[in-house]
Amino acid sequence: MLGLSPVTAGRPARWSGWGGPLLVTLVAGLSRFWRLGSPRAVVFDETYYAKDAWALLRLGYESTWPDSKIADPQILADPQVIPLSDTGAFVAHPPTGKWVIALGEWMFGLDPFAWRFMTAVLGTLSVLMLCRIGRRLFRSTALGCLAGALMTVDGLHYVMSRTALLDLVVMFFVLAAFGCLLVDRDNARARLAEALPVQGDGRIRPDGHTGDRAGTGVRPWRLAAGFFLGLAASTKWNGLYFLAFFVILTLLWDVGSRRVAGARRPYRAVLRKDLGWSVVSLVPVAVVTYVATWTGWFMSDNGYGRHWADGRGGTWSWIPAPLRSLWHYEYGVYRFNVGLHTPHKYQSNPWSWLVLGRPVLFHYESPKPGTYGCHTTADCSQGILALGTPLLWWSGCCALVYLLYRWALRRDWRAGAVLCAVAAGYLPWFLYQDRTIFSFYAVVFVPYLCLAVAMTLGALLGPPGATHQRRTRGALAAGALVLLIAWNFVYFFPIYTGQTIPYADWHARMWLDTWV
Numbered sequence: 001m002l003g004l005s006p007v008t009a010g011r012p013a014r015w016s017g018w019g020g021p022l023l024v025t026l027v028a029g030l031s032r033f034w035r036l037g038s039p040r041a042v043v044f045d046e047t048y049y050a051k052d053a054w055a056l057l058r059l060g061y062e063s064t065w066p067d068s069k070i071a072d073p074q075i076l077a078d079p080q081v082i083p084l085s086d087t088g089a090f091v092a093h094p095p096t097g098k099w100v101i102a103l104g105e106w107m108f109g110l111d112p113f114a115w116r117f118m119t120a121v122l123g124t125l126s127v128l129m130l131c132r133i134g135r136r137l138f139r140s141t142a143l144g145c146l147a148g149a150l151m152t153v154d155g156l157h158y159v160m161s162r163t164a165l166l167d168l169v170v171m172f173f174v175l176a177a178f179g180c181l182l183v184d185r186d187n188a189r190a191r192l193a194e195a196l197p198v199q200g201d202g203r204i205r206p207d208g209h210t211g212d213r214a215g216t217g218v219r220p221w222r223l224a225a226g227f228f229l230g231l232a233a234s235t236k237w238n239g240l241y242f243l244a245f246f247v248i249l250t251l252l253w254d255v256g257s258r259r260v261a262g263a264r265r266p267y268r269a270v271l272r273k274d275l276g277w278s279v280v281s282l283v284p285v286a287v288v289t290y291v292a293t294w295t296g297w298f299m300s301d302n303g304y305g306r307h308w309a310d311g312r313g314g315t316w317s318w319i320p321a322p323l324r325s326l327w328h329y330e331y332g333v334y335r336f337n338v339g340l341h342t343p344h345k346y347q348s349n350p351w352s353w354l355v356l357g358r359p360v361l362f363h364y365e366s367p368k369p370g371t372y373g374c375h376t377t378a379d380c381s382q383g384i385l386a387l388g389t390p391l392l393w394w395s396g397c398c399a400l401v402y403l404l405y406r407w408a409l410r411r412d413w414r415a416g417a418v419l420c421a422v423a424a425g426y427l428p429w430f431l432y433q434d435r436t437i438f439s440f441y442a443v444v445f446v447p448y449l450c451l452a453v454a455m456t457l458g459a460l461l462g463p464p465g466a467t468h469q470r471r472t473r474g475a476l477a478a479g480a481l482v483l484l485i486a487w488n489f490v491y492f493f494p495i496y497t498g499q500t501i502p503y504a505d506w507h508a509r510m511w512l513d514t515w516v
Helices: 008-031 046-059 068-076 097-107 112-138 140-153 155-161 167-195 208-213 222-234 237-259 266-273 275-292 321-338 390-408 415-434 441-460 468-497 504-508
Strands: 360-365 382-384 500-502
Touching: 008 155, 046 068, 046 097, 046 112, 046 415, 068 112, 068 140, 068 208, 068 275, 097 167, 097 441, 112 140, 112 155, 112 415, 155 167, 155 208, 155 382, 155 415, 155 441, 155 504, 167 208, 167 222, 167 237, 167 415, 208 237, 208 266, 208 275, 222 275, 237 266, 237 275, 237 415, 266 275, 382 468, 382 504, 390 415, 390 441, 390 468, 390 500, 415 441, 415 468, 468 504
Parallel strands: none
Antiparallel strands: 360 382, 382 500
């Protein structure tokens, strides 16, 4: 190539495996940390999680605060007042996500930049992970970087990366688990291949005995996946659905590996050789991780319900009292969550999420002319809308249909993996039609939506043996769509970042009446 030796020409290809993802991550990081402390306000549910994080940092458990109308202005005031009490508070979500937020507050104090710092870090790192995951999934650095670039310019992921809420933390841990399972799949298949006997002609071919009997050894990446899924569930309970879906996914991958190795009864082989290890690697590790995240509560005396089981007898008295107290607490949390029916202006039904039917307005102010950068003669708007980049999401709807075709009719395991992750993050919410739920919960499956679009654009480019004309047309079409998605993100950027713009400009970006 260009007169270079094969060794010299191959270096850029090797470097691109990390160089490309790191470049995309740099862009994602710069955009996510730009004016991260603005607006200097408590945005949407930051009023719960930023304060709970501070309580965890100081006390080890969530405590009570004055009403937000009193506490929030005191926290933002100069000089600052932090009205923290030591009375335990009942909270609706486990502690891990708030411990993550607390890391930023430990470094920088209790202010908007601090409590958003770690979500911005995780949002940036998730782009790097997605690039590498896409590279492994598609065996293409270009498609992996494309998936990461698409998530870089997704509005919902961007807003959630700059807000101290829990859902992006769930997304990060689930994505880490997904990546670990991909590595585990490759390693297990490699071990089975190594166990296959060498034939007389020196070639390795499938062997029924090996496929049925060979083990795959210790699988540390599956243990790591169980750990990350435990962290996801201990951030918000919807992480449990990913645990269930991913157990099934990995077992199906094991069946495929056994079949390729020549197993005569691949399902029976998986039941005998893989099922127990898969379940032990994922479920118990996740459970232990979940319980361990409550260490601060266990070590406290004033945590909510901490001593509920002390001195109580009964059938389950042989279980340590702290664990019974936690179980009672969690049962109360379950009842609260399934019974949450309080109407909210921005709640939405899951049916509308993929088409962006009802995004959530996180923050809104109407600066008067001459104030806060409002340079018009009429009022301005300053808002943050948790809205996915429309052209990306609407393209994603088409991409999911294509992946359904690839999985159902072509048995493409990559399509099945992506669809499984989307289903785990999306379908369970249909069980709670009467519950108060919001479209920004969908951020947990944004990475897989980007993978779906990247896979579809890869197909649009044409197969390796396609003609030059076919690949040129495909490249032009794919490139045009990516540029339009990037432009769409830039167009909506002011309402992702809370910039002060004329009200007319704000209203022009309300493409659907349901967005207002």
